[in-house]
Amino acid sequence: MSSSTGNDVLGRGLWVLGQAIRTEPRLFTVSAIGSSFFGFLIIANSYVVGAVIGNVVVPAFAERRVSAGGLALVVAVLLGISVLRVASIWARRLGAGFMQFRLQARYRRAVTRRYLSLPPEWHQRHATGSLLSNASSDVEATFAPIAPLPFAVGTIVMIVGALVALFLTDWVLALVGVALFPILFALNFFYSRRMAPRQIQAQRMRAKVAAVAHESFDGALVVKTMGREADESRRFGVFVTELRDALVAVGRLRGVFDPLMESLPSVGTLAVLLLGTWRLQTGAIGVTELVSVAFLFTVLAFPVRAIGWVIGELPRSVAGWERVQAVLSAEGDLRYGEGDLPGSAPAELRFDRVDYRYADGPPVLRDVTFTVPAGKTVALVGATGSGKSTIAALAVRLVDPDAGQVSVDGVKLPDLSASALAGASALVPQIPFVFDDTVRGNVALDRPDVDDDGVWAALRLAQADRFAGGLPDGLDTAVGERGTSLSGGQRQRLTLARALAGRPRLLVLDDATSAVDPRVEAAILGALRRRDSGTSILVVAYRRATIALADQVVYLHQGRVVATGTHVELMESQPGYRDLVTAYEKADK
């Protein structure tokens, strides 16, 4: 769907509501029946009130006495109608509430699932704050008209019933209804068209404010240390002001429309009273009819507002739906095959003539070919920007190559199922992500096959057992949001332990131990290499000690493999490599 304007928003909004009804037909039916029943009860109530006034109250005034039996009957009937109204309101509200919240939950899940299946490139193009807004306020906005929808449907049924009742009572008084109802609809329609662009703008600004706020909070440290608080507040202030203005524009229009909608039925009541008095005098109707119709008009105002609520929410709903659909229909996700990688032995990773470029950028990798033999450790060494992280991402299929292929144990990565791929390989990135959970939760990640022994074994391999054992509650220690209670090196080791707990057959370390002491880093790699079950390791390395531990080194320069060999061989044969590693060594001292 393209972006909506005021002209087509009603049609699109009704289409969205149709989708919602199709998804939850039963709940909608329950609440719409409850609501229609409520409408009929309103009409019935008006006629009962009219009958009470005409047949009980007026004669009581005339005769100066009240019949006890008549009074009891009146009380019983009015009470009965009230009880039925309670039941109908209950059905309407419960049905509409369940429908609205079930739809919200369904689409929140769908949006989140879609996020998780979209590739990193897509995420880089979309601000996190905006994504948060898709899953929260956009989903909420989409289904906002659902709450009053059954009420509005019941109201339409009620209006038809009311017109029939009016004509059966007196055609002159019915004409007031005939004149009034189209005006109410026209007013609602006009309102929706005027409101659409305002609501769409407000919804857009909500997402913008969320995105800027998220970025500010995320970069709070930079903002603070660079003394950018005032500028950042100003930047945020611009968007907040725009959101305020958009909401004020919405409020202004509503401020004009609401009293109009509220007052029209009162004008109707007035017209009924004027015409009714004349009809009463001519003997065309009695007190009962006049009171019934006048009372009906006084109680019409509230249900008719429900139509306004639905129509008023439609623009926001359409804007939300389009933003949600933009996520749900986003393309670029990786398709997985059915292939499996049985066994638990170390796997062989092979890059065969791989080319890669990011979106419209220049080529980043060209004709990259190398192998990580099963059980061996291969170090990727190259200057900054030479393509090491890109190779790491390709190795675990975060992205697919433009040409050539990547395979594990001879199976091309696209032929593998998502679970086979995740089970066989693990990537540990340079910037660790730690969940707001305990040490155990972060390492085990709810994997049923990872028990406490497995967690400790992984922590030992990652050289994290000592610090984890020293924490106040051991594995039960909560590490705070993003692991704020841990040091950078501890966070890296925890993430490494998480990868190891899954016993991957191929481990890809993208500068994953940069914040760890060089001796500890060498100890980690040494322990991984000695591990009984064994793992093939592709490691992006900067330290000489780490590089020297590798069985093989792939030396990259500007996206091409310049040479492959042992560290000693490359030190002798490749002056560029020698300079790079020597520079790393100096920097480390």
Ligand SMILES: Nc1ncnc2c1ncn2[C@@H]1O[C@H](COP(=O)(O)OP(=O)(O)OP(=O)(O)O)[C@@H](O)[C@H]1O
């Ligand atoms: N998401 C991206 N979009 C566009 N270009 C990118 C993206 N990520 C990396 N690049 C570009 O691809 C090239 C290789 O980047 P890559 O991160 O793979 O290099 P690297 O060798 O890991 O660098 P470093 O040692 O600095 O981490 C660089 O020129 C970089 O600018």
